[in-house]
Amino acid sequence: MTSARRPSHAAVTGIGLVTAAGIGADAAWRTICAAEATAAAPVPALEGTPADFGCAVRDFGRSIDRRKAWRLDRSSQFAVAAAGEALADSGLDPATWDGARVAVVLGSGIGGAATWEKQHRTLLRDGPERVSSLLIPMLAVNMAAGYVAMECGARGPNLVTATACASGATAVGVARDLLRSGACDVVITGGTEACLVPSIISGFSQMGALSERRGDPRTASRPFDADRDGFVPAEGAAVLVLEREADARARGARVRALVSGYGASADAYNATAPDPEGAGAELALRAALDDAGVGPGDVDHVNAHGTSTPLNDVAEARLISRVLGARPAVSSVKGVLGHALGAAGAIEAAVTAMTLDHGFVPPTANLESQDPRIEIDVVAKAGRDSRPEVAVSNSFGFGGQNAVLVLTRA
Known part of the structure; x- marks a missing residue:
């Protein structure tokens, strides 16, 4: 421990996951550890678009009460399901707690995209009288947190963070800070996203951000690989239950x-491209390390943002090498899960917590030939039984938004 600051730990006592690699934390963890990149496939809703594949959540209908589901956008459905699993995992009983001391903080980049697109088509085709009265409560980005609170009687602070692809990690950091401030005793936190819809995916495609491997979707997301050509969009959610240790x-x-440290910063560089040297992200990383009371040499593992885009992966690798050196074992789960945008940081925080819990660093799927410009220890082919004690989870987003979490072994 190298910092004089006394760390303020938040205990992760519950985890819930809804991902394209499996519904439920245990199912997703097994697929991630096996590096089974089977989730990426053609998405029927994207047919006719330039990028018609992604990592969609399959067989989700059984995970939520259908009587409730019709009122919720898919993104809110994911959040409610993940929160239910996380609460069950934590052993907390909402029937017995003081709801005024329970907060909800979720991250989402876009909100109810599927609802918005569907109702816009209805407006153009049938006129304003046919637009659903549920459009706004299904569309608004805050509603995922609102519905989770309604499900479990959480009457404390209720927030949604929107920092693009860093949203989920930002939410976890804000949740830890709420605990530290004494504003609540329990926080249900994480992120959710469900925007595999033509307008959103076409926008990413027009930017040149997506992989063009339509003929082989399973190998399209290949973080840190020399032949990577863009990210594979995904959907999903993760929820963590945090309490004071x-x-x-x-x-x-x-x-x-x-959750021992959190740092946030802005690149102040470009709307969509990362700072090539990761200077802005470095501010967040160093702040998170200082907040956790650990030094760069203490970090054993990095769960990288690792999007499989040409610019991000090199910039992030330079950051890791410059600040943390060659010691940490680095992995990206996006080779298996794809990039779940506003939910990604929360999903990866949950995976990082499981990595520490199980003492196993998962591999990076589809990494066949590491880019020679990436001079870090990327775990490929098979995971490692390395029992890390200190781990970093990086999340970066459009607008130059950076959020870094430091997690430590319990």
Whole structure:
């Protein structure tokens, strides 16, 4: 420990996941650890668009009550399902807690995109009288957090963070800060996104951000590989239950990992391209390390943002090499899961917590030939039984938004 600052740990006592690699934390973890890149496939809703494939969540209908589902956009449905799993995992009972001391903080980049697109088509085809009265409560980006609160009677602070692809990580950081401030005793936090719809995906495609491997979707997301050509869009959600460490220990909860540090910054460089040297991201990384009371040499593992885009992967690798050196084992789960945009940071925070809990660093799928400009230790082919003690989870987004979390072994 190299910082004089006393860290403020938040215990991760529950995890819930809805991903293209599996619904439920255990199912997703197994697929990630096996580096089974089977989720990427043609998406019927994207037929006719230049990029018609992605990592969609399959067989989700059984995960949420259909009587509730019709009122919720798909992004809110994911959040409610993930929150239900996370709460069950935590052992907390909403029927017995003081709801005024329970907060909800979720991240989302876009909100109810599928609802918006569907109702816009209705407006153009049938006129304004046929637009659903549920459009606004299904579309608004805050509603995922609102519906989660309604499900479990969480009456404390209720927030949604929107920092593009850093949104989920920002939410977890804000949640930890709420605990530290004393504003609440429990936080349900994470991120959700469901925007595999023609307008959004066409926009990313026109920017040149997406992989063009339509003939082989499964190998299209290849973080840090010399032949990467863009990211594969995905959907999903992750929810973590956070408590103050002392409170979790006192009630005998299983603590999967500790959220020990958080840092945020802006590149102030470009709307869509990262700072080539990662100077802005470095501010967030160093702030997170200082907040956690650890030094660069203490970091054993990095769950990289690792989008599989030509610019991001090199910039992030330079950042890791410059600040953390060659020691950490680096992996990106986007080879398996694709890029879930505003949910990605939360999903990766959950995976980082499981990495510490299980003492196993998952591999980076589809990494066949590492880009020679990337001079870091990227875990490929097979995972490692390395029992990391300190891990960093990086998340970066359009607008130059950076959020970095430091998690430590419980």
